[in-house]
Amino acid sequence: MTGLLRRAPLALPLLGVAVALALTTDSFLTGGNLENVLVAAAIVAIPGLAMTLCLAMGEFDLSIGSTVSLAGVVCCSAIIDGVPAPLAMLLALAAGALVGLANGLVVTKLGVTPFIATLATLVIVRGLSLAYTDGHDQIVSSATLKYLVGGRPLGVPMPILLAVVAGALAWWTVNRTRFGRWVCAVGSHREAARVSGLPVDRIRIAVYVLVGMSGGLWGLLISSQLQKGNGQLGLGFELDAITVVVLGGTALLGGRASVLGTVLGAVLIETIRNGLNLLNTPPAYQRISVGLLLVTALALLALRRTPAPAPAVREVTA
């Protein structure tokens, strides 16, 4: 238990919130509601896991919200145009990967700082979705697409299954593969990684492609729920994805990645949101509660952290 708490300090606030909700509401602990929370958490955890790699690399991708919209538009308009649904879904993932590739190339080959590069693609990609649809909903009715959120293989809702697989893969990648270690190496000290002969550009591009694809999957999940795609979906999602990662404790300066933290961060955020709704909290108070809980949880984490000795070498990349 103490080991878990050390590696996943977020477990404590999560437990606190859950106990509080169990005591103050009679519906929080029902099976249906817990499934709600976990499905919602799974949906944001999936892109959160890719974003974890990006933050561990010391960079971040602001364009993911627009990718959500683009993926939905690509998938749904393809289905409308008669493309078989599975293929349409692959096309959406490819579109996400393409956005990631564009980000990666602009960041590495043109040397544009990631903040601006991905902010620019945020604007451009949403512009593309809007221009392509001319602001119209792309409405579908696809059982295949629906299976992504509605399917229950082995009795487990698909999003949860996907998130578990993604989480396991992410954990393995970060802790047991060269690629994962190299991502952390680049985040810890990019110049050192270059001097050590790591293929820094390719690592960075790969991470952006992963984030792009996860954005594509996120878009598919949203479009699966709503059975439509349009240029307005996914607005502001970039902050949601980054928030769960940061809440999970992956250092913003890069170099370290907490996969478990990200998953718990997603569960915590969604538990809070669900709880506020169960308590019928007026919208004005919802925001302030989320903000206060965020700050409190992180202040607690920061206070618990013993100050690390000043690293002898540290490069902040942004």
Added chain:
Amino acid sequence: TDPNAPKDDKVVVGFSVYDMQYEFFQKMEKGTREAVTAKGWEFKLHDEKSDENEMVTGAQALIDSGVDVLIISPFKPSALGPIIAKAKAKGVPVIVDDIGGGGAPYDAIVISDNSGGGKLAAEYMAKQIAANGKTGKNVASITCEPSAVYAARRNAGFKEAIEKAGFKVVAELSGNSKAEEGYKVMKDILAKNPDVAGVFACNDPMGVAAANAIKDAGKSPVKDIVAVGFNADPEALTAIKADGLAATVAQDPTAMGALTVKLAEQALNKTAITFDNAAEREVYNPVQLISKDNVDTVK
């Protein structure tokens, strides 16, 4: 008219639109533009892009560019003040389209009867619940972002009428006008109140999303939980036809656009306008309840 006549003679209408990303406003723009060009007048468009700063800057720029009359569908009605102040200084009449007037001295406002629309939704919901043979007395409401005054009116109209019909609004939560949030909020409502008999959403993206959540929970948004939206967006009409939504309240943005042009002409000619609500200088555009019974009559 003489094509060689000096340009000055031609009436120029400036139209500032809320956001051309939305079909609702695309239709409103179409109705306005067509009515303007039909009169042989010139049409100038500005897109506020859902931003109050852009709204003020752009509308003032239209006035600066010498329009004879300004029609505006304001992103933030409460930011109309500085625009109307400038218009007054230059003697340009202002007709507001939809959303709200924010208390500024515009010449007239064309507005859907939002409160009446909420009432229509409530009456339909009560009737349909009974027709479904349900006895539950609990309903829910999903609201737009807290700052949307027009949407608050819809909710207030709905609430008053549904309570009068003997129901109780057990959950009133915001989906911030967004489909994604409307879906999640509906899931939370279902978890807490599995027995709700109906749900009203302040716009169609949230309404259809809530209906999807109901379907994903294995229930019908027509027979089990009566889901009603607002707007008659194409997605709502499609859903109604497929039993994926019970009803919506239709506004007619194209007609509203045409109506604003008519009022603009009256204002230019200084002829008196007949108001539905003289105190607020409101001219109502009727709303209509659309369900499976009449969905085919909507174009």
Added chain:
Amino acid sequence: MTTTDTRTAAPEPVLADRAERPSLGRLWDTWGITAILLLLLALTPLVAPGFLQLENLQSVLRESAYLGIVAAGMTFAIAAGAFDLSVGGQLALVSVVTLLAYGAGGTPAAVGAAIATGLACGLVNAGLITKLRVPPFVATLGTLFVFRGVAYILTQDGPQTLPYDQIGSPFVKIGGLNVAGVPLPFVIMLVVYAAAWVLLRRTATGRRVLAYGSSPAAARFCGISAGRIQLFVFALVGLSVGIAALTYITRVWTADGSAQDGFELKVIAAVVLGGTSLKGGKATLIGTFSAVLLVSVLNDVLVGQGVPSAYQRIVLGCVLIVALTVDGLRTRFAVPGSLRRAVAGLAGRSTDPDSA
């Protein structure tokens, strides 16, 4: 076997001052975006004849001010290696409180409330960062929600609005007046930039901010206190939001919790586009200033030419990338000789010894 070179040159006179010629790269750091702005301004009249009309120019300058003023404050935060994600929430909250104060006590109360609320927001951030040791990114992400939340609570019954009958009030003049043809908000912005420039370049505090941003560890041993720097920059951002809110609210007359959604990204983008490094230690206020105007002018031209908003986005995004590509390529080719080689390669010549 010993070889000693005979062609050893006379030892370089160590103390002679080699002519200090600022390198092209460093000139670009400070002036690059200004050059792009001037280029745009030179081309604009060709594509958009209406642009040069006095009223249009006034409008561009007037509407740039609030973003520009906050960007000046943000330049300090970024120079110190941090950034403030909460400015959108701050702007909403300050604007709401300012309107409430105006209702209660008129212009002086409103001006006082704006400054005080802005500073208070900055101090809340500073407190979280220095006292509770929450990293700035996280702390300001949290307060972004909190400030907007408080603004929402204060506007639950509808947005705070300046009543129309206040049209003659001196308060409204802040946003509406022209001073010798120049909009007052822009005059305020100019004054803010002048003061910010002096603060950054000519005061001990400004130098310490840059020192801290360049290397927090080394700055510590120069007697610079991290807490004081963070307190200073976050308070300064708050103050800048306070001033900016005055020019903002007197132009749009209304505010609620949703005011200027996404403001933080626009502000940070302007600062970075201007040439201030997110790594800290390097800052250019001239760059920030030009970047703010660049984005405004571009927006004005696109809007004025009736470009649909979807395409406006695409153009704006591409311009962001292109503007920073020049800078990015410069850093990329900072490897000695590589830029020359690249240029020579383009010209079909070769100075590469390897390919000889």
Added chain:
Amino acid sequence: MPAESPVLLHVDRLTVEFPGVRALDGVHFDVRAGEVHALVGENGAGKSTLLKVLGGLHRPAAGEIRLGERRYRPRRPADALHAGIAVIYQEFNLYPDLTVAENVFSGREPYHRLTRGIDYAELNRRTAQLFGTLGVHLDPARTVGSLTVSEQQLVEIAKALSVDGRIIVMDEPTAALSADEVTRLLDVVRRLRAEGRGVVYVSHRLDEVFAVADRVTVLRDGRHVHTGDLAETSQEDLVRLMVGRDVSAATRRTGAVRDDVVLDLDQVSAGRQLREVSLRVRAGEIVGIGGVAGAGQPELSQVVFGALGVDTGAMTLDGRTYRPSTPADAMAAGVGFLHEDRKSSGILPDLSVRDNLTVSVLHRVRAALTRLLSPAAQTAVFAEHRQRLAIRATGPGQLIGQLSGGNQQKVLFGRALAPGGRLLVLNEPTRGVDIGAKMEIHQLIDEVTAAGTAVLMISSDLPELLGVSDRVYVLAAGRIVGHLTGDDRTEENVIACATTGRRVFSEVAA
């Protein structure tokens, strides 16, 4: 070294240019199998630049490199690794957030045959084995960010050895090492030579060069001035070739020490690193602190500078209670400080030389009336320091990051002098500094003591420690285990105290 053994590396007419600087100008140089070839020269002579070209970090403007018979044109660091060239750079290239083992084998992590994941057991085993050959114990699983500078240097060395290259290039590898670590490193270098590899060895410590190298090449101002067998070269010749004039060795003139005690530590303890330390420094006196790495030297200096809190015990400065809680307090009391880690805790890389010099005394370069900084006053400070310290910079506005390591050190020395009053705390004042500059810094230390300043100097360079200090304290495990004055100040005594636990306390005369 067999003269007929094959040439592994041949550098010809190599020229490298930076904006405004020609760092290398037609340099030639070669390395044979089974040879240790030393590369020496003053700060800024171009040594590191040459090595960076070999490592694929810089591309030359002209010239040619051959490996054996093959042309060698590295475009990126990976090319150097593939060609069998391993480089230890002067500046560390480590990932602070990763473990020692992950750093050492970065890019070459072993995979487990069954799980297809990184085999951490194997990784750590190989790393421990490498450290074994270096004769040090370092936990492979420790995070590099938590290591001391000397431990980080050892990681860099292990990293280069792990490559198993034919040519090993070392840029000032001993600058941060303690005496016994240096001894072990030199043994490793000899072993590499015996294995038939070529070693390029850069150092400012000529005793090491003479101890380990076969041939030497001297660079001056980016040009080649000499290549020859070390057996045929005397130390004086070498120094003359490097600096172009004669330089005398470090000796402390005596007589400047006054009676008044400036700094007095009484039973000071701080954390686990410093225990019941008592010492005194008088006006005009240079007190040296010796010991193996990790004995508490940086902690002692930081306690005096207010960067580390005192748990128990008391300090006085000029007889008054002295409890600085921040470096600013210490500076206000007239205490100057030089950090041992130039790169991460010394320079402000984005700031100019002028700003780096004045940043801790900004109140002195302000106009009296407006309190605004005066660029003229700052430039005057720069001019004065450049004159005094012979700093090679193109001008006051040059970024400090662009100076050679030694010149950066001189700027930081100048900064430490700035508070300019009572006490100067110097950590490794001449680390990475060339012999000429070293003498100049020693002279400067002398000069400031003549004016009555007290100096507390920490140095792992024994000749410096003994040659410059009036008295020497030796630290071991946070305690003072030796106090050497007069003729007791010998290398043997220092090493004995520091490593064997023998305690030597001289009779204090005054």
